[in-house]
Amino acid sequence: MIIIHNAKIFNGKKILEDNSILVEKNIIKEIEKKITSKHCKDYLDAKKNFLMPGLIDAHFHVNTPNYNFYESDRHPKSYIAAHAYNILVDTLNRGFTTIRDAGGGDQGIKMAIDQGIIDGPRFFYPGKALTQTGGHGDMRKKEFIESCACAYNGNITKVVDSSDEIRKHVREEFRKGANHIKIFLSGGVSTNLAPLEMAHFSDEEILTAVEEAERRNSYVMAHCHTDEGANRCVDLGIRSIEHGSLIKAKTAKRIKKNNVYVVPTLSAGELIAERAKDLGLEDETLQKVKEVNKLRNKAIEYCHKAGVKLGLGCDLHGREYLKTQCRELLLRSQVQKPIEVLKSATSINAEIVQMENKLGVIKENALADVIIIKGNPLNDLSIFMNSKENLLFLMKDGLIKKRLLH
Numbered sequence: 001m002i003i004i005h006n007a008k009i010f011n012g013k014k015i016l017e018d019n020s021i022l023v024e025k026n027i028i029k030e031i032e033k034k035i036t037s038k039h040c041k042d043y044l045d046a047k048k049n050f051l052m053p054g055l056i057d058a059h060f061h062v063n064t065p066n067y068n069f070y071e072s073d074r075h076p077k078s079y080i081a082a083h084a085y086n087i088l089v090d091t092l093n094r095g096f097t098t099i100r101d102a103g104g105g106d107q108g109i110k111m112a113i114d115q116g117i118i119d120g121p122r123f124f125y126p127g128k129a130l131t132q133t134g135g136h137g138d139m140r141k142k143e144f145i146e147s148c149a150c151a152y153n154g155n156i157t158k159v160v161d162s163s164d165e166i167r168k169h170v171r172e173e174f175r176k177g178a179n180h181i182k183i184f185l186s187g188g189v190s191t192n193l194a195p196l197e198m199a200h201f202s203d204e205e206i207l208t209a210v211e212e213a214e215r216r217n218s219y220v221m222a223h224c225h226t227d228e229g230a231n232r233c234v235d236l237g238i239r240s241i242e243h244g245s246l247i248k249a250k251t252a253k254r255i256k257k258n259n260v261y262v263v264p265t266l267s268a269g270e271l272i273a274e275r276a277k278d279l280g281l282e283d284e285t286l287q288k289v290k291e292v293n294k295l296r297n298k299a300i301e302y303c304h305k306a307g308v309k310l311g312l313g314c315d316l317h318g319r320e321y322l323k324t325q326c327r328e329l330l331l332r333s334q335v336q337k338p339i340e341v342l343k344s345a346t347s348i349n350a351e352i353v354q355m356e357n358k359l360g361v362i363k364e365n366a367l368a369d370v371i372i373i374k375g376n377p378l379n380d381l382s383i384f385m386n387s388k389e390n391l392l393f394l395m396k397d398g399l400i401k402k403r404l405l406h
Contacts, residue, residue, distance in 0.1 A: 001025075002400075003035050004123045004393075005288075007046035007372065010339075012053050012347035012361035015378075021051070023368045025400030026235070031364060044405055046372055049392055052342065053360050054097025054121075054369035055384075056349035057325065058263050059242055059313020062087055062123075063104035063156055066318040066388070067190065067279040069139040073154045080155065084109060087319050088120030094325055097369040097396045098122040098360075100180075100353050102221065102242065102315065103129030104156030107177045121396070122369075124353045126221070127173035128158040129182035130166060130209065135159075135200045136188035136223065157184075163208040179353070181213050185222045185238070186229040189272060189288045190281065196288050198227055203236060210237040219354075221263075225292060229250050234258045240352055245292045247299040252306035261352050262303050264366040265315035266331040267324060269293045279321075300335045309335075311352050312344040326384040329377075338378045368398040372405065 005020035008270075009031070022030040064072055065083040072080070088109070091099060098121050104321055105125030105157075112118040131137035137157035152159040160166045183206065187194035194200070204221075213220050219239035224230055227248045232253050233241050241255070244262040255262060261365065269289050272279065276286040303310055314328045332341045350360025358367050372393035374381045383390045394402035 001037070001040045002042040002044060003037065003040050003042045004046055004051065004370070004372075005035065006048055008048055008376070009362055010050065010052040010342055010346075010378075011348050011363060012350070015339075018048070021362060021370070023395070026306055026368050028362060028364060028366045028368050028370075029360065038210035044393070044403075046264070046393075047406060049360070049405075050373045050376055050378075051393075052371060053346045053350075053362055054346050054365075054371050054375070054394075054396060055095050055355070056098040056100070056360055057091070057096050057313050057328075057345075058100045058240075058311040058349045058352050059102045059265050059315045060091075060099040061104060061156065061315070061317050062099070062101055062109060063106075064317040066320075067281060067348040069155070069191065070141060072156075072252060073139055081108070087322060088113065088118050088123075090319060090322065091325065092119060092396065092401065093391075093394070095293060095371045095373070095391050096121050096385065096396060097371070097394075098349070098353065098355075099124070100313070100349070101125040102223075102313070103182045110177065113114070119401070122359070124179040126180050126182040127176060127178045128169075129156060129184065129223070130160050130169060131157050131184040132163055132200050133159050134193050135198070136184050136186070136191050136194045138193050140193075142193065160205075163205050166205050166208045167212055170209055174212070174216050174218070178218075179220050181209055181220045183209050183220055183222050185224040186226045186234060188223060188225065189269065189285060189292060192282060192284050196291070196318065197228075198230070199229060203232070206232070206236045206238075225385070230255065234260055242313070243315075244303070245296040245298055247302055249302045249306070252299075252308055255303065256306045256308045261311055261348070263307050263311035263313045263352070263386070264296065264300050264332070265328070266296060266314050267328045268315035269296065270327070270331060271316065271321055271324065294363055297335050300332070304336060304340070308345050309348050309351065311349045312341065324385075326387065329381045329384050333381050338381050341381060342377065368395055370395040
């Protein structure tokens with residue numbers, strides 16, 4: 001049991017000035033101006049610093065060591081797992097107590113976290129993401145010839161080319177414990193087999209994935225940059241549009257009306273624009289990302305104005321580049337007020353992972369994922385960029401992981 005007092009609290013939705021919380025085991029039991037308990041021996045003075053729910057990243061990749069996806073497919077699984085270990089430990093230490101994987105994360109990672117083998121964030125995963133032959137996520141090179149006529153089955157994605165194949169894959173991922181399903185509905189930036197504007201899969205194939213997910217009380221998240229693709233997402237029952245870089249005002253209103261979430265991912269585009277050659281990416285990729293980067297903030301503005309619930313995710317690959325994970329918060333503040341960005345990174349992302357009122361909030365009976373950050377992020381979100389110094393307290397599931405206050 002611990003009582004944290006003298007804190008400026010962001011509860012996932014609004015600010016509570018000079019409040020206290022009581023945590024018992026892994027549950028937030030009480031929130032009041034002043035809390036005392038004869039049974040509590042651990043009192044922490046927050047010294048008026050900023051207490052809030054642990055951050056949630058709703059578009060994460062744990063199983064990619066770098067941006068050479070073709071090469072990653074050929075690495076031993078033990079090598080991939082070693083990278084994943086470091087990525088997860090680092091991510092928790094930045095204050096992210098929950099992540100939603102967007103392709104490649106599996107039951108082995110979740111088991112390792114749940115059993116304490118890896119001290120990482122809560123982990124929600126889809127198994128391998130689904131693409132079509134020659135689509136974004138088909139990591140084979142153009143000149144590659146498949147001698148056995150086998151479907152591509154890579155490190156983070158898998159090719160499926162019919163409703164029956166999709167149904168079988170989705171059922172198999174849920175059998176193995178997947179929390180949700182990831183599918184590609186448009187071309188992308190980081191691979192070049194498919195043009196950015198190319199629609200992926202037939203309506204029937206997409207509906208099959210959605211139907212199977214709904215049977216499990218789950219959902220489908222869809223990679224989609226284009227406005228046309230976003231409309232298909234709305235029409236076909238997709239719950240979470242990833243990227244949404246080219247969404248227009250009219251489409252944003254449809255997205256809101258149908259209660260679909262959008263998860264912009266600004267950090268990835270920023271990194272590629274800055275370091276495409278260092279990442280080993282082609283000129284075509286750089287041109288595509290420049291096109292997307294010009295319009296992405298306008299898409300966020302359209303969605304925000306329409307009242308769309310915007311999540312937050314970084315979509316970065318590899319330990320080295322994930323060091324800038326918190327830049328996603330700062331980039332979003334170019335378009336939204338800091339409190340709206342923090343809502344995206346906490347309570348809205350908790351809704352996306354189907355943990356509303358359990359994660360992403362400071363409220364009674366919520367799970368005790370709590371951080372205290374030095375200063376006031378409502379004035380300056382860049383303080384998250386230096387978590388080593390500015391993250392003063394970190395609790396995940398009621399367990400204290402970092403404590404610089406007493």
